[in-house]
Amino acid sequence: MFDLTNKVAIVTGASRGIGKSIATALSHSGTHVVCVSRNINDIKSVAGSLPNASAFACDVSSADGFDKLVNSTVSEHGKIDILVNNAGITRDGLIMRMKTEDWNTVLTINLTGAFNGIKAVARPMIKQKSGRIINISSVVGLTGNAGQANYAASKAGLIGLTKATAKEFASRGITVNCIAPGYISTDMTNKLSDAVKKELIKQIPLGRIGNPDDIAHMVLYLSSEEAGYITGQTMTVDGGMVMT
Numbered sequence: 219m220f221d222l223t224n225k226v227a228i229v230t231g232a233s234r235g236i237g238k239s240i241a242t243a244l245s246h247s248g249t250h251v252v253c254v255s256r257n258i259n260d261i262k263s264v265a266g267s268l269p270n271a272s273a274f275a276c277d278v279s280s281a282d283g284f285d286k287l288v289n290s291t292v293s294e295h296g297k298i299d300i301l302v303n304n305a306g307i308t309r310d311g312l313i314m315r316m317k318t319e320d321w322n323t324v325l326t327i328n329l330t331g332a333f334n335g336i337k338a339v340a341r342p343m344i345k346q347k348s349g350r351i352i353n354i355s356s357v358v359g360l361t362g363n364a365g366q367a368n369y370a371a372s373k374a375g376l377i378g379l380t381k382a383t384a385k386e387f388a389s390r391g392i393t394v395n396c397i398a399p400g401y402i403s404t405d406m407t408n409k410l411s412d413a414v415k416k417e418l419i420k421q422i423p424l425g426r427i428g429n430p431d432d433i434a435h436m437v438l439y440l441s442s443e444e445a446g447y448i449t450g451q452t453m454t455v456d457g458g459m460v461m462t
């Protein structure tokens with residue numbers, strides 16, 4: 219589709235779901251993908267199934283861990299072209315019952331994780347005068363959702379983080395964008411009951427739950443030279459559920 223030959227990417231949360239599809243699409247487009255998750259066996263098995271990939275176990279909430287991941291990528295491949303901050307979790311509950319620990323864990327992985335990643339790639343990307351940073355937010359970061367105060371705050375935070383860093387890096391040839399997926403079929407959403415899924419589909423003009431490849435295709439575009447005039451934006455990929 220787009221020429222991503224000989225690029226080098228880091229994709230966090232690549233062991234399953236959306237991250238696995240993103241890593242697969244980039245790898246099949248000629249990019250070397252460093253696949254990242256906490257579980258080394260899971261991530262090794264994904265990287266091993268791809269034509270052009272390696273595995274790295276890292277918890278994105280550790281700034282030190284992310285620095286080591288980026289340093290090792292740059293020393294092995296000489297550069298870092300694309301960072302996809304995709305790792306994310308939910309710990310749902312109404313705010314009156316939400317434990318502080320569940321608030322902190324979601325914010326630390328979903329938002330601080332992306333901050334750690336952006337900070338870690340900033341120096342090599344600035345030196346290269348090029349780079350693509352793509353943060354995976356959610357439509358919930360735009361609309362809010364009862365029972366997801368922690369998740370919605372983290373995903374809205376990613377949109378602000380994207381805009382601020384897009385402005386900081388624009389003069390350095392680095393673009394920073396967000397993708398806000400709607401409801402995508404993965405382990406995260408497969409927990410929903412059939413009745414809830416049926417109700418959700420009624421709210422989606424295109425009439426289906428998305429699949430991880432729908433998001434991966436947007437990542438390919440935002441990673442490409444053709445998307446060089448787009449920065450600080452949130453691309454909603456949701457079958458038309460949220461129209462702004």
Ligand SMILES: NC(=O)c1ccc[n+]([C@@H]2O[C@H](COP(=O)([O-])OP(=O)(O)OC[C@H]3O[C@@H](n4cnc5c(N)ncnc54)[C@H](OP(=O)(O)O)[C@@H]3O)[C@@H](O)[C@H]2O)c1
Pocket residue numbers: 230231232233234235236237254255256257260276277278279304305306307327354355356357398399400401402403404405406407
């Ligand atoms: N599915 C949807 O409908 C939907 C909608 C909107 C947005 N999103 C967003 O899209 C992203 C991917 O979602 P998904 O549905 O594919 O989720 P998923 O199937 O639950 O996969 C999450 C991935 O993130 C990794 N991960 C979790 N915590 C991590 C950490 N601290 N450090 C490194 N890796 C970590 C997991 O591996 P380990 O557990 O082994 O670390 C796994 O690879 C998330 O940011 C999510 O919020 C999803």
